[in-house]
Amino acid sequence: MPINQTYSQYSDLSVVSAMAVYFLAMLLHAAENAFGRQAAKRESRNAVAAGVGGGTVVAERPAPPPPGERLLPERLGRMGVALTVLGALLHLASLVLRGLATSRVPWGNMYEYISAVCLAAVVAWLVMVRRHPVRQLGAFVLTPVGIMLFIAAKLLYADAAPVVPALRSYWIVIHVSAAVIASGAFLVAGVTSALFIVKASNEANPKRFARLAARLPESAALDKTSYRISVFAFPLLTFGIIAGAVWAESAWGRYWGWDPKETVAFISWVIYAAYLHSRATAGWRGSRAAWVNVAGFATTVFNLFFVNLVTTGLHSYAGV
Amino acid sequence: MAGVLAFLRNTWRGLTAMRTALVLLFLLALAALPGVLLPQYSLNSAKVAEYKAQHDVVGPWLDKLGFFNVFAAPWFAAVYLMLFVSLIGCIAPRTVEFAQQLRAEPSLTPRRLTRMPHHARAEVDADPDSVIAHARQRLRGWRVAVREEADGVRTLSAERGFLREAGNLVFHFSMMLLLVGLAVGKLYGYEGQVIVRADGTENRQWCNSGLFAYDSFRPGLRVDGTELAPFCVRVENFQAKYLHTGQADSFHADISYQDGSAATGGGSDEWQKYGLEVNSPLRVNGNRVYLLGHGYAPRFVVTFPDGQQRTGSVQWKPMDNATLLSEGATKFDRPGVTDPEQRRKTQLAITGLFAPTAGYDGTVLTSVFPMPNRPAVAVDVYLGDLGADSGTPQSIFSIDRSMVDAGRLVKVARKNLELGQELTLEDGTRIRFDGVENWVSLQVSHDPAQEWVLVAAVLVLVGLGGSLLIKRRRLWVRASPSGGADGTGRTVVEVGGLARTDQAGYGEEFTRLADGLLAVGRPRAAVGGGPERRDVP
Numbered sequence: 001m002p003i004n005q006t007y008s009q010y011s012d013l014s015v016v017s018a019m020a021v022y023f024l025a026m027l028l029h030a031a032e033n034a035f036g037r038q039a040a041k042r043e044s045r046n047a048v049a050a051g052v053g054g055g056t057v058v059a060e061r062p063a064p065p066p067p068g069e070r071l072l073p074e075r076l077g078r079m080g081v082a083l084t085v086l087g088a089l090l091h092l093a094s095l096v097l098r099g100l101a102t103s104r105v106p107w108g109n110m111y112e113y114i115s116a117v118c119l120a121a122v123v124a125w126l127v128m129v130r131r132h133p134v135r136q137l138g139a140f141v142l143t144p145v146g147i148m149l150f151i152a153a154k155l156l157y158a159d160a161a162p163v164v165p166a167l168r169s170y171w172i173v174i175h176v177s178a179a180v181i182a183s184g185a186f187l188v189a190g191v192t193s194a195l196f197i198v199k200a201s202n203e204a205n206p207k208r209f210a211r212l213a214a215r216l217p218e219s220a221a222l223d224k225t226s227y228r229i230s231v232f233a234f235p236l237l238t239f240g241i242i243a244g245a246v247w248a249e250s251a252w253g254r255y256w257g258w259d260p261k262e263t264v265a266f267i268s269w270v271i272y273a274a275y276l277h278s279r280a281t282a283g284w285r286g287s288r289a290a291w292v293n294v295a296g297f298a299t300t301v302f303n304l305f306f307v308n309l310v311t312t313g314l315h316s317y318a319g320v
Numbered sequence: 321m322a323g324v325l326a327f328l329r330n331t332w333r334g335l336t337a338m339r340t341a342l343v344l345l346f347l348l349a350l351a352a353l354p355g356v357l358l359p360q361y362s363l364n365s366a367k368v369a370e371y372k373a374q375h376d377v378v379g380p381w382l383d384k385l386g387f388f389n390v391f392a393a394p395w396f397a398a399v400y401l402m403l404f405v406s407l408i409g410c411i412a413p414r415t416v417e418f419a420q421q422l423r424a425e426p427s428l429t430p431r432r433l434t435r436m437p438h439h440a441r442a443e444v445d446a447d448p449d450s451v452i453a454h455a456r457q458r459l460r461g462w463r464v465a466v467r468e469e470a471d472g473v474r475t476l477s478a479e480r481g482f483l484r485e486a487g488n489l490v491f492h493f494s495m496m497l498l499l500v501g502l503a504v505g506k507l508y509g510y511e512g513q514v515i516v517r518a519d520g521t522e523n524r525q526w527c528n529s530g531l532f533a534y535d536s537f538r539p540g541l542r543v544d545g546t547e548l549a550p551f552c553v554r555v556e557n558f559q560a561k562y563l564h565t566g567q568a569d570s571f572h573a574d575i576s577y578q579d580g581s582a583a584t585g586g587g588s589d590e591w592q593k594y595g596l597e598v599n600s601p602l603r604v605n606g607n608r609v610y611l612l613g614h615g616y617a618p619r620f621v622v623t624f625p626d627g628q629q630r631t632g633s634v635q636w637k638p639m640d641n642a643t644l645l646s647e648g649a650t651k652f653d654r655p656g657v658t659d660p661e662q663r664r665k666t667q668l669a670i671t672g673l674f675a676p677t678a679g680y681d682g683t684v685l686t687s688v689f690p691m692p693n694r695p696a697v698a699v700d701v702y703l704g705d706l707g708a709d710s711g712t713p714q715s716i717f718s719i720d721r722s723m724v725d726a727g728r729l730v731k732v733a734r735k736n737l738e739l740g741q742e743l744t745l746e747d748g749t750r751i752r753f754d755g756v757e758n759w760v761s762l763q764v765s766h767d768p769a770q771e772w773v774l775v776a777a778v779l780v781l782v783g784l785g786g787s788l789l790i791k792r793r794r795l796w797v798r799a800s801p802s803g804g805a806d807g808t809g810r811t812v813v814e815v816g817g818l819a820r821t822d823q824a825g826y827g828e829e830f831t832r833l834a835d836g837l838l839a840v841g842r843p844r845a846a847v848g849g850g851p852e853r854r855d856v857p
Contacts, residue, residue: 253763264356267349267356277338
């Protein structure tokens with residue numbers, strides 16, 4: 001099947017635009033945090049001034065915004081989310097165009113795979129924004145996504161090309177899409193778990209991470225977000241590993257052979273299983289469980305970069 | 321004696337505690353890590369040798385401790401066996417408990433339903449009995465128990481989501497089944513590789529008749545290489561296509577095969593056809609046959625001084641997978657020489673490089689493309705004693721260097737030949753590079769337990785889904801007659817709800833249920849307003 005260069009070029013343009021839009025969204029979320037803090041400070045200053053000057057205990061609060069009008073930080077945050085949606089659409093377009101250019105699924109090499117994982121993370125993030133009060137975390141989620149997408153598009157870029165015969169199987173649709181969605185979702189869970197650790201540490205001792213923690217939602221909301229995502233992603237990871245084993249049986253002659261990628265997937269699986277258990281174990285709830293989730297995410301990243309770039313295994317294709 | 325028993329009991333309790341299981345899970349993850357960071361014999365033994373050569377201090381120690389064979393190491397087995405013992409210790413009592421719960425009635429209604437995380441209350445225009453009857457009807461699919469309290473108060477306890485624990489148990493039992501399946505596969509399975517010429521000639525069929533039929537063979541612990549499932553394969557032809565970039569595009573081998581009785585019955589001519597490709601192995605008689613790789617066998621025609629001709633073609637080994645530049649040795653015995661003494665002086669070997677698409681760097685032959693567009697060889701011809709009857713096994717890809725070093729095998733010519741070209745030795749022997757043949761390397765795999773492993777894996781997934789998606793939740797209704805004296809049949813209905821594991825998500829369901837349960841008779845706005853409700857999300 002010949003490669004459609006036009007589609008491929010539009011795909012590249014699209015992914016660059018998506019990165020730019022994500023960057024803008026990140027800035028807006030950062031501004032949301034900054035102005036949010038300023039507003040909070042101003043409020044407390046007013047309260048103090050009123051207390052001292054008037055000699056009265058009733059602090060004069062700034063008038064609440066008229067209905068229908070939102071405060072600046074919230075407006076910025078909502079703009080950030082809107083831009084994230086736009087970025088995700090451009091991102092999706094770039095993957096669809098890649099697929100059209102090559103007449104195959106757009107996750108046949110490392111660049112495409114990481115790009116798809118990033119998109120899955122953004123979508124998982126947007127779903128979480130709808131369901132949980134975690135919008136102000138936008139900058140924290142978009143930063144790792146932006147970095148990974150940048151690494152993929154700048155350093156690991158591969159020209160649109162057909163895949164090797166070993167990858168021509170319908171299992172690439174099943175196995176890899178499960179891996180992509182699970183990895184993307186775990187990325188978001190890793191971020192919220194890391195922030196949970198910060199917040200919980202601050203709640204135990206208000207002096208620690210005071211600046212950062214002030215911008216974070218309640219630790220309970222962070223914990224719940226991480227757990228919700230993990231509960232969704234863990235069965236998907238399990239399914240992905242099983243689908244991979246079924247594919248390996250017909251491609252490589254055995255369903256499991258401790259290939260580096262298989263081994264690290266196994267390690268990730270064990271760690272996330274430990275995370276789910278730890279939330280039900282006395283003495284492990286809270287920060288310890290969150291650390292386990294972060295460790296799980298670390299192995300996912302390790303699996304993505306180290307295993308493909310440093311070791312050589314059966315999962316290495318087209319040089320990477 | 322009592323001390324020993326107490327020790328055993330405490331050890332067992334310690335081992336089956338959740339904390340221990342957690343630590344064992346971390347240990348398992350940690351123990352698997354060297355399997356990625358260090359080279360492994362099972363994946364690439366050459367890399368292990370290289371690593372050991374570079375690390376001459378730690379290398380031998382790591383080797384002794386099994387770090388180059390992590391997944392067969394005793395310490396790795398110790399971790400996962402402990403984990404599974406811990407698992408059994410945890411799961412067995414839970415299974416018993418679960419069986420009891422299945423028979424037990426839903427628990428008593430707590431005295432104060434207002435203390436429940438989910439709560440709703442209303443006064444309705446119906447008597448307690450009809451409220452409860454209504455609730456019973458609404459709560460289809462729930463396990464329900466109705467009880468009476470003093471003063472005509474009726475309560476209803478309902479419970480749902482038992483499949484959560486069932487899923488949890490299924491998951492853990494299936495993990496054990498999976499491990500057993502894995503072990504059976506390791507005991508009774510085998511895997512072997514063999515190179516087969518892809519020209520469909522009758523005498524080149526390959527049969528799964530025993531160890532000796534393979535070039536390399538990895539038997540399971542209970543496999544001795546006899547009684548392999550019988551079948552025969554003949555590779556009729558092979559095509560490899562590559563893109564102009566040199567990237568592989570497709571591999572296809574047309575094969576014929578005979579299974580079981582036909583193969584052993586001797587001489588049956590019923591062959592079945594199959595198109596062998598990557599990702600679509602041949603499944604025959606409990607075995608799978610895979611297309612692993614391919615390469616070339618240059619064909620040489622040697623014309624001896626007495627006019628006799630011999631044709632030889634042996635597979636040469638690809639050195640570079642991208643260009644299929646190959647190396648090898650094609651060996652000849654001089655025809656008509658029967659005296660062993662004489663034979664050891666006249667054996668001939670053609671060694672060197674083969675390039676499917678020749679490119680030259682000066683006179684040094686390289687290959688620029690993996691398809692046979694312009695085949696050429698760069699050969700060294702040796703004459704003398706190949707050492708074939710020295711007793712030591714010989715590689716088919718090379719000559720015995722020690723014979724060269726001992727001066728018993730002498731290089732007599734070196735030349736680059738393209739297709740059809742020939743060279744002449746001093747004694748008048750002519751060697752022509754006559755053609756190129758294909759060979760494929762096949763892998764035969766056998767694992768009697770893999771279907772069971774798949775069943776176990778699917779059960780793992782089903783159990784996991786049940787245990788993570790289903791919520792175990794409880795609901796109570798208390799209907800108390802109010803205003804009793806005037807006998808108008810007003811009833812205060814209280815509903816309480818509790819999710820036993822994870823509260824998230826029960827709120828909406830509870831609200832819906834409570835609304836339905838309270839919609840009985842005609843609601844009285846006793847305290848002003850409809851049903852009051854409190855939810856803790």
